[in-house]
Amino acid sequence: MGCKLSQLAASELNNDPFERPPPPSDPRSPLTAKQQYCMLASWKGIFRQIEKTGIILFVKLFQENEDLLHLFEDFRHLRTIEAQVGSAELAEHATKVMHTLDEGIKGLNDMDAFFAYVRHVGGTHRQVPGFVPENFMKIEQPFLEAAKMTLGDRYTPNIENIYKITIRFILENLVKGYEEAGKEKENGTSQT
Numbered sequence: 001m002g003c004k005l006s007q008l009a010a011s012e013l014n015n016d017p018f019e020r021p022p023p024p025s026d027p028r029s030p031l032t033a034k035q036q037y038c039m040l041a042s043w044k045g046i047f048r049q050i051e052k053t054g055i056i057l058f059v060k061l062f063q064e065n066e067d068l069l070h071l072f073e074d075f076r077h078l079r080t081i082e083a084q085v086g087s088a089e090l091a092e093h094a095t096k097v098m099h100t101l102d103e104g105i106k107g108l109n110d111m112d113a114f115f116a117y118v119r120h121v122g123g124t125h126r127q128v129p130g131f132v133p134e135n136f137m138k139i140e141q142p143f144l145e146a147a148k149m150t151l152g153d154r155y156t157p158n159i160e161n162i163y164k165i166t167i168r169f170i171l172e173n174l175v176k177g178y179e180e181a182g183k184e185k186e187n188g189t190s191q192t
């Protein structure tokens with residue numbers, strides 16, 4: 001009886017998802033399965049404050065790269081931080097971009113879906129007059145700073161490392177998507 005009970009206890013232990021080793025991650029993912037788990041858990045904290053984090057991200061982007069402001073028709077006139085922070089147009093765009101990042105981050109457990117989605121978004125920037133693909137990487141630092149401000153103490157060195165890997169990977173794939181969309185256009189194979 002005791003033996004049966006301990007067998008049961010042991011089997012329940014093995015069924016506990018926290019006791020099982022995480023499944024191996026897709027080799028195309030830049031994160032280990034454990035890092036991916038941490039990323040998703042931490043991202044919930046950003047998601048709860050998605051608009052605020054997005055506004056911080058864009059204000060920092062424009063602070064560090066004033067020349068990029070003119071690309072945004074709806075808020076290129078916002079010259080001061082106060083005006084940017086209080087702008088409904090900027091908040092709306094920032095939230096859209098953050099939701100796109102959310103979709104990408106959550107898509108990391110299905111790499112086919114991740115590549116299709118993120119590269120498509122990269123390609124859509126071909127429609128933005130004056131946009132160059134180098135612009136994508138300019139959002140890396142502002143993104144990390146915004147994440148740090150929102151997460152506070154929860155932004156540990158481990159989480160920082162995971163965010164760095166993740167944002168870099170997303171941005172690299174936005175660039176690839178932009179470049180691929182250009183080749184499709186040249187070859188006349190564009191679907192849009």
Ligand code: HEM
Pocket residue numbers: 068071072073074096097098100101121125128131135136137138139174
């Ligand atoms: C994390 C990286 C980025 C993501 C996920 C992203 C995503 C998006 C999305 C989803 C849109 C469409 C918004 C809409 O439908 O209104 C958009 C538009 C746009 N993006 Fe990005 N973007 C990123 C980085 C950048 C960067 C670094 C720039 C640089 C300057 C930029 C410039 C623009 C511009 C100018 C538009 C058009 C805005 C408008 O129509 O007024 N994006 N982006």
